[in-house]
Amino acid sequence: MIAFTAAEIADITSGRLDADPGVTPLSVVTDSREATPGSLYVAKPGENADGHNFLPSAFEAGAVLALVERPVSRPDGTRYPAVVVPDAVLAMGALAAEAVRRIRAVRAAAGLELTVIGITGSAGKTTTKDLLAGILGAQGPTVAPQGSYNGEIGVPLTVFRADTETRYLVIEMGATGIGHIEYLARMVEPDVGIVLAVGTAHAGEFGGVENIAVAKGEMVEALAETGTAIINLDDARVAAMRDRTVASVVGFSAEGRGDAAVQALNLDTNAGGGPEFDLVLPDGGPARHVSSRLIGGHHTGNLLAAAAAAWSVGIPGDAIAVSLSSQAAASRWRMELTERPDGVTVINDAYNANPESMRAALRTLADLGRGRRTWAVLGAMLELGEDSIREHTAVGTQVVRLNISRLVVVGREARSLYVSAVQEGSWGDECVFVETADEAFELLNAELLPGDLVLFKSSNSVGLRHLGDRIALPPQTPQSAEERSTLL
Incomplete structure (x- = not known):
């Protein structure tokens, strides 16, 4: 984690400091049960419980500072050391954005890069995240979400696990409304953005599939001209996002679309029920054989998306194919x-x-x-x-x-x-x-x-x-x- 003093946290979040300004947390938690010595405990209000009620437990476990929306007093009348902000979740986001900025700056000063890769889509985000983290982890220090940390709380918690040694930061981005991905993308400023699919998940909350397409496209809209958009050309709504980005576009297809730079040829199913195919990359080299340990042909798109993103950041094609063939499901309850x-x-x-x-x-x-x-x-x-x-x-x-x-x-x-x-x-x-x-x-x-x-x-x-x-x-x-x- 990037170290912030209490005074810096107050400045970054526009909060009121109610603690020793020199206190420097070593980690960030939103669950008091996960607090350890040196933690910053974020007391976020929830649907079923208010995090402010758990400050005693967090500090008993070793927390040294809290991010709160109102001061909380101990039994003796003294207040728990805290930074008081209007919205604890938005304050987490501001702190995460500054963490990414500082990591980039420190690495750039040393002649090194931090590559941030964002992933969104109505299905397949976590599997693609796991595959990509597996490929990149063999090439350099990589931080990726635990489980499906993909929202306004999960994304900052993922960022807080990164430090100046991190080479690749993989961020999964979910949304239940228009503007959510835009917010997350502003926070981490991805260099590569992946859009997997526009489906009917959360259609009720969004108000229809077309609104889902608007929201998912916020990923590619957030990319700079130097960035790369990885898009699924087999999904018409995703393919249309080519016109919504100034970044370079790398399309992938499991259905043999001729304009796709990354393709799966000779697609079949192996003995374990996983996709098996010849992987075509835009490197001009021969197709590499991939025989996946993931169960289900629907994972072909996830495999291709991970391959396209890895190729776009410079990973050799042979290393990509070997990794894709060796990885099984890394997150629970997914086939x-x-x-x-x-x-x-x-x-x-x-x-x-x-x-x-x-x-x-x-x-x-x-x-x-x-x-x-x-x-x-x-x-x-x-x-x-x-x-x-x-x-x-x-x-x-x-x-x-x-x-x-x-x-x-x-x-x-x-x-x-x-x-x-x-x-x-x-x-x-x-x-x-x-x-x-x-x-x-x-x-x-x-x-x-x-x-x-x-x-x-x-x-x-x-x-x-x-x-x-x-x-x-x-x-x-x-x-x-x-x-x-x-x-x-």
């Missing part, structure tokens, strides 16, 4: 595969869900499940607005047409998915609706058989990823009444 000892295979892809990622996951389930009994355990796709019933209905229809053996729909918000599957011709125990994850667990625990392949998919807050974790454990054998009686 995460577990082979149980009894022969049941679990694919947990329930970190998030939208119509595009749901369709891709189901196609992968059908492809991998040839000759096996397949299960789709599905929950709601949230934040779809007025399109929710229509999109859930389409997924239910797809499940039946892909000949998925068993469908378990969990939760009332996804019931239209169940109804559409029944109407499409899924009868009897082929299609089951349950209200809760616990009911689904009991059903699966009783009926899964060796050789079965089961997929879990839902939006994050639905929580099916936790159900997937429970099922991925060795099976729990139901006890008979006689067996239970012996334990009494």
Whole structure:
């Protein structure tokens, strides 16, 4: 982390200093449980809890300074040392922006570079981030988000992990409205901006897909003439962003578009269910073979985006191909595969869900499940607005047409998915609706058989990823009444 004194923090954030001006935090946390000796604790207000209430815990754990929106006093009446600001989250952003500026300045003075790469898109951000971090990490010190830190809090927390030794800073940028990516891009000033796709995730919050396109395009609009925009030419809305940037454009395509500088030729699926193809880069060299360990053909675009970004910052093509072929999923609950000892295979892809990622996951389930009994355990796709019933209905229809053996729909918000599957011709125990994850667990625990392949998919807050974790454990054998009686 770049070191800031309390006085500097107050100056950068336009805050009021209520602490020793020379105090210098060593880290930044927004969760009091993560505070360590020397931490700056950001007391942000939240939907369910107010961070100001946890100052005592943070300072007991070693915090030396807080960023607060109001002063907080100890039991003895003295105040906790703090910088008081109107908005703690915006103050974090201002501090992060200054951290990036200082890292660039220090490295430039030493004849070195800091390359910042921003990634956005309705799907695939975290996987692409992980792939790119894997490539770049072999070339120099690289900082990338933990998990899916991609918002107004997660991006600053990622920046605070960087220092003057950092060569590459990879930033994942999410948005739930127009202007969000513009704000994040101003904060970190990316040299390379990647736009993966414009889908229907958060369509309800945005007010429609076209507004999502406006928001995602803020990434390429933020780039300078010296920058590089990496765009998906297979997505018409993303391809149209070529006209929204002054930066150089590198397009990628998994569908053989002739104007794409980065392409996947001879695309196939390997034995593990991952994309396999010949990678074409704009370096004039021969195509390099890539055989990915990621599960699902829909990852081809993520692989190409990572390759294009890595090439644009000077990574040799051979190193890119080797890295892409060696990397498995690095973040949890994203096509995460577990082979149980009894022969049941679990694919947990329930970190998030939208119509595009749901369709891709189901196609992968059908492809991998040839000759096996397949299960789709599905929950709601949230934040779809007025399109929710229509999109859930389409997924239910797809499940039946892909000949998925068993469908378990969990939760009332996804019931239209169940109804559409029944109407499409899924009868009897082929299609089951349950209200809760616990009911689904009991059903699966009783009926899964060796050789079965089961997929879990839902939006994050639905929580099916936790159900997937429970099922991925060795099976729990139901006890008979006689067996239970012996334990009494």
